Structures are given as C-alpha cells and as structure tokens.
Amino acid sequence: MARPARKSAAPTKPLRKKPVRIGTLDTAAVIGELRQLHEDAEDKEVGRMPADEELFGALLHLEANAGALKSEMARRQAAIARVRLWEYLREQADLHQAKAVEHARAAGAEWTDLAPALAVNTPSAAYNKAKRLQAAVLTDASRDGRPVRRTPEAVLEAERQAAAQAAAARRAEEEAARRYALLTPVAQRLLEHRAGLDDDGEVTYWLDQIAAVLPSCQTATQMVSLRTYVEAVVREMRKTERATGRPAVSTSEAGHAYAAAVEVVTG
Known part of the structure; x- marks a missing residue:
C-alpha cells in the first residue's frame, strides 16, 4: 500500500519549535580559557596564537594545534568549546551578512551584482538567499517572537507585519x-x-x-x-x-x- 504523500508546510508558516541558539556569548573569555588549556599543556605554538578578540584566527590556530593537548579530557573540553564558538560564528554570520546585503542594496547594488558575492548564479537566487538571511534578524510578531521561517515568503510576511505595526x-x-x-x-x-x-x-x-x-x-x-x-x-x-x-x-x-x-x- 502506497504511503500518502507528506504535505509540505506552508512557506509562511512559522517553525513549530523555537530553535535553540547560542545567543550572547563572551567569545574572548572562552578563547582565553582555551588558551590557558594550551599553556597548561606547554604547547610551544601558543605564543603564536591570535589575540582573544580575534575569534576566527584563534579558532583556526586552535584547530591546527589541537593535538598539543595531552589529556583526553582537555582535548574533549577544547573541542566542544570550539564547536560552540563555530556555531556562534555561524549565527553571527547570518546577521551581519544580511546587514551587508541591506547596505549594498541601499547603495544601489543590483541583485546581479550581489549574486557572485552570495555564491549563487542568478539574480533571483541572490534575492531568495538574501531573504533567507533576513530570517535571522526578523521575528514573527504573531507567534510570540519566534524566529521567522527561512523562506522568502515568510520573510516578506514578517516584513509586512513589521511595516503594519510601525x-x-x-x-x-x-x-x-x-x-x-x-x-x-x-x-x-x-x-x-x-x-x-x-x-x-x-x-x-x-x-x-x-x-x-x-x-x-x-x-x-x-x-x-x-x-x-x-x-x-x-x-x-x-x-x-x-x-x-x-x-x-x-x-x-x-x-x-x-x-x-x-x-x-x-x-
């Protein structure tokens, strides 16, 4: 017996559950803790590690020198912390890339200009990707402030709601x-x-x-x-x-x- 086709959710329908996010994080403090682990392990390369505030560079250095940590517990602790920091970076990338697209459009950039920068091939794909990015900075006012579904239709609906409220x-x-x-x-x-x-x-x-x-x-x-x-x-x-x-x-x-x-x- 054939299984009934699964209905896809409406593109404007909010996510059922509020996604778990890292949110606010003192990244410099976390990098500082990881630096201390490497100092305790007498890592000879720790002196070349970027400053605590240079998150991306510090993460690359820690990844390259993960083997310098001698104990399994320290390696596990450091790896989990790096996973958390990369997830934080992913969240921030959406927010800041959306702002950059907004600034580019305000400065007269066409979707054709933005397609290569967004790693897509067509203006329509650039538009759709930009709308998905905007979902990271919008919340659904009608659904208890939950993040907006990452579809162009949901973003447009959230923008309509925000404009109506304003x-x-x-x-x-x-x-x-x-x-x-x-x-x-x-x-x-x-x-x-x-x-x-x-x-x-x-x-x-x-x-x-x-x-x-x-x-x-x-x-x-x-x-x-x-x-x-x-x-x-x-x-x-x-x-x-x-x-x-x-x-x-x-x-x-x-x-x-x-x-x-x-x-x-x-x-």
Missing part, C-alpha cells in the same frame, strides 16, 4: 500629538478662569497640579500627567453638579473653559 505606532503617535496639541490651551483656559470654577478643595487641588506642570510640559510623561489632571478637574466638577443639582461654574468664561475641557477629555 504604521499603527505612527498613527497612534500622531493621534496623541493631536490630542495633546488641543489639551495645552484647554488647560491654560481652566487656569485663567479658575475663579469661576467650583472651589470645593478637590477642584482647587487639581488646578494647582495643572499650574505646576503646564509651564514645562514637554515630555510624554508630563503630557500624560497634564491630561490626568484635566480629567480630574472634569470628574470633580461633574461630581459637584450631580450632588448639588446646579452648574459647577459661576461665569460664562469659566463655563466655556469647562466645556472645552469636557470635550478634549471625552473626544
């Missing part, structure tokens, strides 16, 4: 800026006509908070505080109106200032 963030920032542009003059009018606002202590307290923050209201935190204080003034004045059954203002100017505050905090 656009939404810009819209939110623009809306916040619009609201705060309206808020400042409203807060100023409340202060100018505070004598006509109901003074039950709570209103006075929140107006004093507005007066304290308004002259230097520039940062996002200060703007949030200013809105909180204006909302508190409106809340307390409405509470007074419900309790007394009469308007919480005594002048028409104060009434206009109050109405503007209500509009800006509920709009």
